[in-house]
Amino acid sequence: MSSLPNLHLSQTIKQKAFALGFTLCGITSPEPPPHLAHYAQWIDNGYHAEMGYMASERNRERRADIQKILPGCKSVIVLATNYYQGDVAPQSHAPTGKVGRYAWNDDYHDVIKARLLDLVAYIEETLGHAVNQRVYTDTGPILEGEFAQRAGLGWLGKNTLLISPKIGSWVLLSEILLDVALPIDDPITTDHCGSCTRCIEACPTEAILEDERLIDANKCISYQTIEQKAAIPVDLRSQFEDWIFGCDICQEVCPWNTRFAIPTLDPAFLPRPHLPTPELVTLLEMEQADFSKAFKGSPIKRTKRRGMARNAAVALGNMQAANGFAALQTALQQHDEPLVRGHAAWALAQYTAEIETVKQVLQAALALETNEMVLLEIKNAYASLLA
Ligand code: B12
Ligand code: SF4
Ligand code: SF4
DSSP states (O other): OTTSOHHHHHHHHHHHHHHHTOSEEEEEOOOOOTTHHHHHHHHHTTTTTTOGGGTOHHHHHHHHOGGGTSTTOOEEEEEEEEOOOOOOOOSOSSOBOEEOGGGSSSOHHHHHHHHHHHHHHHHHHHHTSOOOEEEESSOSSSOHHHHHHHTTSOEEOTTSOEEBTTTBSOEEEEEEEESSOOOOOOOOOOOTTTTOOHHHHHOTTOOEETTTTEEOGGGOHHIIIIIOOSOOOHHHHTTSTTEEEOOOHHHHTOHHHHHHOOOOOOGGGSOOTTOSSOBHHHHHHOOHHHHHHHTTTSGGGGGHHHHHHHHHHHHHHHHTOGGGHHHHHHHHHHOSOHHHHHHHHHHHTTOGGGHHHHHHHHHHHHHHOOOHHHHHHHHHHHHHHHO
């Protein structure tokens, strides 16, 4: 089988990829990505926030040259998986938060990695020998968007995401680095964003830097609700609306999605019950055992119980949800995590219609609280009511 012409091999790899559930597949060379200067600028300006793994010397070198990941790499198979599920209405009358679409289902890292390994097994079977390879889906030191663009899957939009002219940007990227030379596909070199700036205008925190074509992660709701382990900066909280895990605004407004997104039929990407819009009070009050059970195998476990309770408190404050008030008051008095008590104080101060009650609640908490960080949050929340 090793005498198969490689053009035929690349076609059969693509057919197999589609059979395994991948939506798009292209092949590119392992040459360094051309926009490394943008990546360096992103790091140098601190736009990576606290994501130290994006800035380490070792990972910078590997992103600049994937031969450092797989010496002898001859081609890169780039795959995209459609996860668009169509619209899902909230399933509860209680106040609910919004979760980024990519996290409505089982953790895609597990789902896609298994499929990548199946594709590698197919390649080895077809060639009749083992290959040297690495598989990644958001898990490796690779500028995935650059390789996807070069493999002809789409272009990188002003929101910095890979947009396929066929189905838009609701896709997850993955790659197989291979020591087998394969014919490479033509890149998509046209910037189909044109004069559109909808994502930039819609981003509530102005995280999209138009001129640099980069995201400032410090300002991005996705970063703050998922990766941020400490307090969310006070000046950003009121702009999060009801987003509690990730953010899809810059994709929801993109005309390439409103026109071309196709709902997936892939069972692995269908939403878990109640996940697109979970109840905020439930999240705020969840004990560890319930959190672990509810989010087993879900991307949501990344933010941990305390991160999710923190995010739920912020969303309840932004909504000034009537039946959230008592839960926030209890959280301020009793939650075992100082992070959650502090954000509950901020959230209560957003209930401008209840200003006198909130003052009393905050004063009472001030008398009992011992944690320095929470005390500061309570004092700031109280001061904001006097302003
Ligand atoms: C770190 C990270 C984040 C950070 C920072 C995001 C960012 N844009 O930098 C945070 C936590 C904020 C984040 C959020 C999200 N992420 Co994220 N994230 C990543 C990760 C791990 C690295 C991204 C990166 O390298 N950033 C560094 C900067 C410098 O890169 P960049 O913004 O892409 O900029 C490049 C281009 O703009 C390019 N460039 C500039 N000018 C030009 C011109 C041309 C012509 C070209 C080709 C390139 C180019 O230069 C830069 C260097 O290559 C990737 C996985 C990976 N390994 O690539 C996933 C990834 C980008 N994320 C993904 C997703 C789904 C999301 C969210 C939608 C999740 C959510 N719902 O909340 C949001 C979207 C936010 C957004 N608009 O970017 C997907 C995107 C899929 C797609 N369609 O592109 C990826 C690819 C993961 C995956 N395997 O599918 N993410
Ligand atoms: S994910 Fe949300 S906060 Fe981040 S850049 Fe897009 S619209 Fe802005
Ligand atoms: S909203 Fe407009 S500018 Fe933003 S990524 Fe989509 S097409 Fe490009």
